[in-house]
Amino acid sequence: MxxxxxxxxxxxxxxxxxxxxxxxxxxxxxxxxxxxxxxxGIDDPGVGDELALPTLTYLxxxxxxxxxxxxxFSYTKTIFPGFGLSISDGPTWLRPGGxxxxxxxxxxxxxxxxxxxxxxxxxxxxxxxxxxxGTPNMTNPYNNYTPVLDAGLGFGALPKSLNLLRPFAVTxxxxxxxxxxxxxxxxxxxxSLNWGFTVQYSLPYYNSHVGEIDNDFVKxxxxxxxxxxxxxxxxxxxxxxxxxxxIQPGVIYMADTWQFALEAIVPINSASGRxxxxxxxxxxxxxxxxxxxxxxxxxxxxxx
Amino acid sequence: MMRRSILKIAAALAxxxxxxxxxxxxxxxxxxxxxxxTVAPPxxxxxxxxxxxxxxxxxxxLSAEGGAAVPLGAPSVDPADNSVLIVKVGKTLAPxxxxxxxxxxxVDTHKTQGSFDFTVKP
Numbered sequence: 001m002x003x004x005x006x007x008x009x010x011x012x013x014x015x016x017x018x019x020x021x022x023x024x025x026x027x028x029x030x031x032x033x034x035x036x037x038x039x040x041g042i043d044d045p046g047v048g049d050e051l052a053l054p055t056l057t058y059l060x061x062x063x064x065x066x067x068x069x070x071x072x073f074s075y076t077k078t079i080f081p082g083f084g085l086s087i088s089d090g091p092t093w094l095r096p097g098g099x100x101x102x103x104x105x106x107x108x109x110x111x112x113x114x115x116x117x118x119x120x121x122x123x124x125x126x127x128x129x130x131x132x133x134g135t136p137n138m139t140n141p142y143n144n145y146t147p148v149l150d151a152g153l154g155f156g157a158l159p160k161s162l163n164l165l166r167p168f169a170v171t172x173x174x175x176x177x178x179x180x181x182x183x184x185x186x187x188x189x190x191x192s193l194n195w196g197f198t199v200q201y202s203l204p205y206y207n208s209h210v211g212e213i214d215n216d217f218v219k220x221x222x223x224x225x226x227x228x229x230x231x232x233x234x235x236x237x238x239x240x241x242x243x244x245x246x247i248q249p250g251v252i253y254m255a256d257t258w259q260f261a262l263e264a265i266v267p268i269n270s271a272s273g274r275x276x277x278x279x280x281x282x283x284x285x286x287x288x289x290x291x292x293x294x295x296x297x298x299x300x301x302x303x304x
Numbered sequence: 305m306m307r308r309s310i311l312k313i314a315a316a317l318a319x320x321x322x323x324x325x326x327x328x329x330x331x332x333x334x335x336x337x338x339x340x341x342t343v344a345p346p347x348x349x350x351x352x353x354x355x356x357x358x359x360x361x362x363x364x365x366l367s368a369e370g371g372a373a374v375p376l377g378a379p380s381v382d383p384a385d386n387s388v389l390i391v392k393v394g395k396t397l398a399p400x401x402x403x404x405x406x407x408x409x410x411v412d413t414h415k416t417q418g419s420f421d422f423t424v425k426p
Contacts, residue, residue, distance in 0.1 A: 030329065030416070032417065033417055033418045033419070035329065035331070035416075116417075160421065163340075204331060207332070207333075207339065208331065208332035208333075208335075208339060208418050208420065209339065209418060209419065209420050210339065210340055210420070211338075211339055211340035211341075212334065212335070212338040212339045212340065212341065219333075256329070256331070256354050256355065287414070288329060288412075288414070291412040291413065291414070292412070
């Protein structure tokens with residue numbers, strides 16, 4: 001992040017903070033009986049005031065052949081109910097490759113659908129990775145624009161005869177990353193299709209809908225497996241359009257105002273990396289921690 | 305230098321947040337009769353939430369197999385613990401499966417809802 005962009009971000013946050021008392025609290029990714037946790041490989045389908053800090057990732061060998069360690073944050077502020085702006089960034093250590101900060105990433109996201117009876121919700125967003133906002137060794141000379149669709153479905157509407165399946169939920173994400181310029185230094189900048197999904201089994205849901213769990217720790221766990229994929233679909237150099245991706249089994253501990261997630265990162269092929277990595281994230285729900293100030297939308301616009 | 309400062313501020317913020325006591329969405333932690341249990345006819349239904357709830361804006365309904373509603377008293381909270389929502393059951397329940405459907409508004413105005421079954425044994 002450059003000094004000027006840091007000031008711009010600080011100014012925007014200060015401006016937002018000046019209006020925080022204007023509207024009531026609004027929920028995070030809740031639809032009907034279902035609370036969708038924040039996931040690490042793909043985004044959850046909700047929009048809320050939240051902070052992921054830190055997200056720590058270790059890859060023994062990334063797709064470029066380097067050992068990689070990342071520490072990042074992501075902060076989302078709701079502007080009006082269902083609509084939020086987020087900003088993400090963080091440092092990366094590569095061996096070989098050195099240390100630096102990646103480009104600042106922002107997203108505008110709108111939760112346009114929730115069908116409570118079906119525990120189904122969906123959101124659309126536009127993610128932008130901003131050129132020249134990282135350190136010189138890790139910045140891109142062009143923006144990347146990524147329209148995103150996120151959706152989630154809980155299985156709570158299944159009949160009671162299938163009670164054990166009702167804590168299941170799936171979420172999915174589909175996006176396309178479009179570079180802001182078609183080539184750099186004579187090399188094409190490809191457009192990529194990205195997709196992923198998660199399969200979750202919510203023990204909090206089991207405890208409150210299916211059968212009581214006596215253990216206070218276990219009843220807050222959500223075993224999850226995430227699948228993420230990406231494939232260049234146009235403007236790629238010959239032989240570079242292989243599908244890459246990861247499979248990420250793990251578990252989420254969901255408390256009242258925060259959650260902690262820990263997942264393994266298993267590359268699906270050698271083009272995606274080698275060895276099993278790990279990612280962990282501490283996540284705070286500001287709508288629960290600061291319901292009357294930082295955790296509510298700036299405006300009531302659109303609130304039922 | 306500035307980035308290191310940001311990291312230090314971020315780490316301090318994370319610790320501060322982790323130590324913050326706050327309100328949240330009221331999630332059902334425990335129920336009496338217990339979720340999915342088989343019990344003698346209960347005189348009341350007690351729902352223990354993760355947060356304090358507002359009885360004026362919260363509610364509980366009870367239905368028998370087939371959907372027939374069972375009369376319940378007005379919801380109240382345990383005087384010693386505002387996270388426990390209590391409703392009296394208006395009659396002795398016949399053996400069978402019953403469904404409790406609840407909605408709760410926590411003291412910070414967040415809404416949650418849910419349902420579960422219990423069985424009254426013969």
